[in-house]
Amino acid sequence: MSKNPLKLTQNSGRPGNKLNPAMWGDTFQTFNSPPPKPNPHLTKHIPNHPPMTTNDHLTWASAPWTSVPGPSTAPIGVHKTLPYLPPSRGGTALHTLDIWLPSTPTTTTTTTTTTGTLPSGPGTWLVYIHGGAWRDPAVTAASFSAAASRLLQRAAEESAQPLAGIASLNYRLSPHPAHPAPGDPARAAAHPDHIQDVLAGLGFLQGLGVRGRYVLAGHSCGATLAFQAVMDPRRWGLGAEVVKPAVVVGFNGLYDLAGFIRAPPEGWEGLVEPYEEFTTRAFGPEENVWRAVCPATAEGWVPEWDGEGRKRVVLVQSREDTLVPYSQLESMKVYLERWTEKVKTEVVEVEGGGDHDDMWGRGDKMAEVLWNAMLGV
Secondary structure, three states: OOOOOOOOOOOOOOOOOOOOHHHOOOOOOOOOOOOOOOOOHHHOOOOOOOOOOHHHHHHHHHOOOEEEEOOOOOEEEEEEEEEOOOHHHOOOOOOEEEEEEEOOOOHHHOOOOOOOOOOOOOOEEEEEEOOOOOOOOOOOHHHHHHHHHHHHHHHHHOOOOOEEEEEEEOOOOOOOOOOOOOOOHHHOOOOOHHHHHHHHHHHHHHHOOOOOOOEEEEEOHHHHHHHHHHOOHHHHOOOOOOOOOOEEEEEOOOOOHHHHHHOOOOOOHHHHHHHHHHHHHHHOOOHHHHHHHOOOOOOOOHHHOOOOOOEEEEEEEOOOOOOOOHHHHHHHHHHHHOOHHHHOEEEEEEEOOOOOOHHHHHOHHHHHHHHHHHOOO
C-alpha cells in the first residue's frame, strides 16, 4: 500500500512534538526550490471555459456506466468518469469528474442510455471537491469513492432517501516538487485556474440537468474552493455564473492561510514553512492575495451567495487532525456568524474525529455528515 500523501507521522507539529521534516508526507513537505513569480490573475480578465456543445453531450452519453457493487450481489448504483472540458476545447487530463447514481428504476437503464442528460430522479445532488493543498496528484476525485459507496448503500436501504446523485470534480493542480510533471498543463496551475475549473465543472453538471438546490462539499483546500465557488466570480477575473448551492460543507478546511502562516496556534509553528510553500505555489507570494482568496479573510463575500431560501454551512473539523488546526474552523465560524442575520445563513459545527485524511479515507463520517446535510434541502 502506498504512503498516505497528506498524513504526517507521529511527530506532527502538535504541542510537545518535535517535527522531523524528512518524515512529512508529500503534500506538506518543503523543498529548496524557488517560488513562482507573482500571479497577476487577480487583476486581469480570464476567459471563461466555453459552454457545452452538442459534442460535449455526445461525449457524456458515450462514457460507459459501470455497476457499483453493494455488500450483497445486488448493485447499489452506477458510476462513470468523463471529461467536463474535452481536449478539443483545451481540456487536460484533470478536467474530469466522477458521477455516481443510486439504484432506482430510472438508473437501471443508464448503461445503455444515449441521451446527453442525467436521468432525473427525486432528491438532492451532492458535488464534492477533493483536497491535497492544490497540488497533490495522489488525491483526486476518486478519493470520494469510499464515502460515495456508503451514501449509495444507505440510499438503497432507505425508502425515503434524499440522494439524487453524486459528482466529484478534478481540477488542474499547481506544481509539486516531489512529483515533477514538466510540460503537463494539468500540473502547472496557479490561481485562479483551480476555481476556474471548479466553476467549469459545476457549469457542465448544470448543463446536464443538475439544477436546483444542491449540496457543495470540499475537503481541506477543496473546502476553500467550495466557498470560493459561492463568491462572485468577478473576484477572480472570471465571468462564469453558475447556480449556487443551498448548502456548503467544509471538511478539515483551510480558511485563513495568512493567519496561520503569520501567527500559528501554539504548537503548530513547525507547519508554517510547508504551509507558506504550498500557499505561494498556488497563489503567489503576496499576503494580500492570500487574504483575498480565503473565505475567513476575503472581504464582504457572503451577500454574493445568492439564490432562493436560507443558506446553510456545515463546518466539520477533527481535533485529532495533525495538518489543520481547529482554529481554522473557529475563524471561519466567527466570520460567518457576523452575517447570519443579514443573509439568513445557518452555521453548524461538527466534530469530525480522526486524522486529516481519515475523513475521506474511511468515508463513514463524511457520508453521515453529507446525508444529514441533504435532508431538508
